[in-house]
Amino acid sequence: MRDPNDTRNTGPRVGSPLWIHLTSVIIAGSVVFVLAMTRVTGLTSWVDSAGHSHPGLVCMPVFWVLAAMAILGQAWPIITPGRSGAESPVASVTFCFAALLHWGLAVAVLLRAGSTLVVFVVQRKAVHRALFNAAQATLSVTAAAAVLMAFGFMPSPMHPWVPSGRDLPVVLLAGFGYFIVNFVVVGVAIALHNRVLVLRSLRAALPYQGLVSTVLLATAPLVTVVMAKDSALLLLLFLFPLAAIYINAAISVQREHQAHHDELTGLANRKLLLRRTTEALAQADMNGGNVGFLLLDLDRGLKEVNDTLGHAVGDRLLQNVAHRLTHSVRPGDLVARLGGDEFAVLLPSVKEPAAAREVAARLRAAVAEPIRLEQLSFVIEVSIGIAMFPDDATSADLLMQRADMAMYLAKQHRTGAERYQADLDRNSPARLALQAELRRGLDRGELELHYQPKVYLCDGQTAGMEALVRWQHPERGMQVPEKFLPVLEQSYLMRELTSFVVDSALAQAAKWHADGMPVQISLNVSGRDLLGNALVQTIAAGLQAHRVPPEALLLEIDERVLTSEPAHAAATAEALTSIGVRLSLDDFGTGYSSLARLQRLPISEVKIDSSFVGRLLTSPDDEVIVKSIVDLAAALGIRSVAEGVESAEVAAALQAMGCASAQGWHFSRPLNAASATAWLREHRVAERAAAHRGAGANRPAVP
Ligand code: C2E
Ligand code: CA
Ligand code: CA
Numbered sequence: 001m002r003d004p005n006d007t008r009n010t011g012p013r014v015g016s017p018l019w020i021h022l023t024s025v026i027i028a029g030s031v032v033f034v035l036a037m038t039r040v041t042g043l044t045s046w047v048d049s050a051g052h053s054h055p056g057l058v059c060m061p062v063f064w065v066l067a068a069m070a071i072l073g074q075a076w077p078i079i080t081p082g083r084s085g086a087e088s089p090v091a092s093v094t095f096c097f098a099a100l101l102h103w104g105l106a107v108a109v110l111l112r113a114g115s116t117l118v119v120f121v122v123q124r125k126a127v128h129r130a131l132f133n134a135a136q137a138t139l140s141v142t143a144a145a146a147v148l149m150a151f152g153f154m155p156s157p158m159h160p161w162v163p164s165g166r167d168l169p170v171v172l173l174a175g176f177g178y179f180i181v182n183f184v185v186v187g188v189a190i191a192l193h194n195r196v197l198v199l200r201s202l203r204a205a206l207p208y209q210g211l212v213s214t215v216l217l218a219t220a221p222l223v224t225v226v227m228a229k230d231s232a233l234l235l236l237l238f239l240f241p242l243a244a245i246y247i248n249a250a251i252s253v254q255r256e257h258q259a260h261h262d263e264l265t266g267l268a269n270r271k272l273l274l275r276r277t278t279e280a281l282a283q284a285d286m287n288g289g290n291v292g293f294l295l296l297d298l299d300r301g302l303k304e305v306n307d308t309l310g311h312a313v314g315d316r317l318l319q320n321v322a323h324r325l326t327h328s329v330r331p332g333d334l335v336a337r338l339g340g341d342e343f344a345v346l347l348p349s350v351k352e353p354a355a356a357r358e359v360a361a362r363l364r365a366a367v368a369e370p371i372r373l374e375q376l377s378f379v380i381e382v383s384i385g386i387a388m389f390p391d392d393a394t395s396a397d398l399l400m401q402r403a404d405m406a407m408y409l410a411k412q413h414r415t416g417a418e419r420y421q422a423d424l425d426r427n428s429p430a431r432l433a434l435q436a437e438l439r440r441g442l443d444r445g446e447l448e449l450h451y452q453p454k455v456y457l458c459d460g461q462t463a464g465m466e467a468l469v470r471w472q473h474p475e476r477g478m479q480v481p482e483k484f485l486p487v488l489e490q491s492y493l494m495r496e497l498t499s500f501v502v503d504s505a506l507a508q509a510a511k512w513h514a515d516g517m518p519v520q521i522s523l524n525v526s527g528r529d530l531l532g533n534a535l536v537q538t539i540a541a542g543l544q545a546h547r548v549p550p551e552a553l554l555l556e557i558d559e560r561v562l563t564s565e566p567a568h569a570a571a572t573a574e575a576l577t578s579i580g581v582r583l584s585l586d587d588f589g590t591g592y593s594s595l596a597r598l599q600r601l602p603i604s605e606v607k608i609d610s611s612f613v614g615r616l617l618t619s620p621d622d623e624v625i626v627k628s629i630v631d632l633a634a635a636l637g638i639r640s641v642a643e644g645v646e647s648a649e650v651a652a653a654l655q656a657m658g659c660a661s662a663q664g665w666h667f668s669r670p671l672n673a674a675s676a677t678a679w680l681r682e683h684r685v686a687e688r689a690a691a692h693r694g695a696g697a698n699r700p701a702v703p
Helices: 017-038 061-075 092-103 105-123 127-150 165-194 198-228 232-236 239-260 270-287 302-309 311-326 353-368 396-413 429-444 485-489 493-514 534-546 559-564 566-578 595-600 610-614 620-636 648-657 673-682 687-693
Strands: 045-047 053-055 290-300 334-339 342-350 371-373 376-378 381-389 417-419 447-456 462-473 477-479 521-525 553-558 582-588 605-608 639-642
Touching (some): 017 105, 017 127, 017 165, 061 092, 061 105, 061 198, 061 232, 092 105, 127 165, 165 198, 198 232, 198 239, 270 290, 270 334, 270 342, 270 396, 290 302, 290 353, 290 396, 302 311, 302 376, 302 566, 311 334, 311 342, 311 353, 311 371, 342 353, 353 381, 353 417, 381 396, 429 462, 429 485, 429 493, 447 493, 447 673, 462 493, 485 493, 493 521, 493 534, 493 553, 493 673, 534 553, 534 566, 553 559, 559 566, 566 582, 605 610, 605 620, 610 648, 620 639, 620 648
Parallel strands (some): 381 417, 462 521, 521 553, 582 605, 605 639
Antiparallel strands (some): 045 053, 290 342, 334 342, 371 376, 447 462, 462 477
């Protein structure tokens, strides 16, 4: 993340490759510098062969303007997209290259190294960095001078040179020499500092660096023409094209930054994280190192803040956490925000797993310090999952997934941080392959939602639509959820599927509402979704983005999830109702919920599991169960829906029992969006649905 210019002022470890590189460049640069300085002539005055004395460079305003522009250009680098400051091209290159062409090596070195040192002294940068930059600048100028010399050009203050059109090839070659030395010497230093592959990093930097350097160097011969005119004022006009370069660079940096960073916190986003992880794995693979991957999820705190102080303050809290995380890692480590309250930290080089655990402990401690917002103090807890390369996983995707699994363990066991444990991992190679396929499927838009109507038994009017996910597999055709959901439940992909489902369903709901069919949409959420705060945020954001009223959304939560994960699930359920979303208890009857639990939860609907409904006519036991659920729901003011109704007889029996609504093949199979729209056109959306939506809204929340 950081570059040699803006990190702490400590030098590299003595003997490390970076140290060797910096030291050799500094030594070579110093030798050349001293040699060049011994040959400085014509600075103050000079005498020609006829014995006439001439004023030297220091008497010429052009020299001073050039020097001033070199220093200014050095102080204000042209920031490069996606790169660190140390690699940034500087506009002083134009003026120093012009000085080289016009007045020769000695003056150019003096200007180039001089401006570098002046800027470093003024900005109080570390000595070794100042020396390195001055040395590499000296070497680059020398490379260009060597090219000129090879073609017999040796300008000096006494014999200034203005290249003509014929000289263009030589000038271009000299410029190329300058660029290559500068690019490689600095690029290697950056790559070593960031602990990334040298070649890969150079290749990535080349297009932009090459482009900007070409513009800067190609301007130099024009500058010499003005210098020959001895017009300091005309020289100032070059500030305009340079300003254009600065503005252009600033815009592309901004764009690049937006594409790779999280807007709220400025941290890296998932895309950048994955790219850096892949690079780190390649590097570690080459030199036998370990890579640590930490996945962080806030346990509580954010919700509390969002609820009590609003989302603006919640955002500040996230920024605060982001700040603490960035300041708890070393330079070269990468902190990313994956969305919601989920963060990740990449440790591109760790000695051993114990070191990654230490980092996790440090991060936890940093976040745990109470945060003061609006005169209130909040304590944030975070669960961290750790996965290591190469022990736990050998690809970026897998590393992320295993860190996620470890994080899930840390949350469940409330241990704070957990390392991935292979023996707890039920993912076989086949499951992993399916996950990879699904990941691609999600990216390629192979997943879609079908909708199954829910109807009122008394008049057949539409009570709602349940969104059911389908996967249009390119080879295997349409896949129902049971073919792929179980594989997802354990993985971080579940969250992505849920966001997809939320987003598509809300988009559809918005369309239906706009077309005068204000139908309530049900979504299924998994137990996994209820563990974090991400779901609430995804839904709140989706409702806002699609301008759908929260009452138009019903979330179906499996009854068993509520019974097995009571604390987490109840908290999320409460958060959901607090933003106005209704809840439905899915597969009711399978989880042995007690009457007491039903009363405590903010529920609007129960869905009687299809296993009881299917045996309604044949098994007296099941008939009793269904009847008692219907009565219970009626007593609590909750709508009951019978699932899996396949025949008119069952529908009639349910109606006779007082069951309000039903869903099943008897009414309609799940339909794709177009058919579901046609269904809605034919079947009125019940007015009553709106009234029923209110049911459960004023029930007491979980204390
Ligand atoms: P569910 O929520 O209990 O959904 C009802 C399932 O019963 C659906 O299966 C539906 O197609 C099927 N069904 C509807 N009427 C009848 C009928 O009359 N007879 C029979 N035999 N079956 C009927 P589907 O679409 O395969 O979904 C299976 C389960 O997958 C769902 O059970 C739900 O738990 C889960 N699921 C579906 N979509 C999503 C989703 O977007 N997210 C999550 N987290 N889970 C989903
Ligand atoms: Ca359901
Ligand atoms: Ca169900």
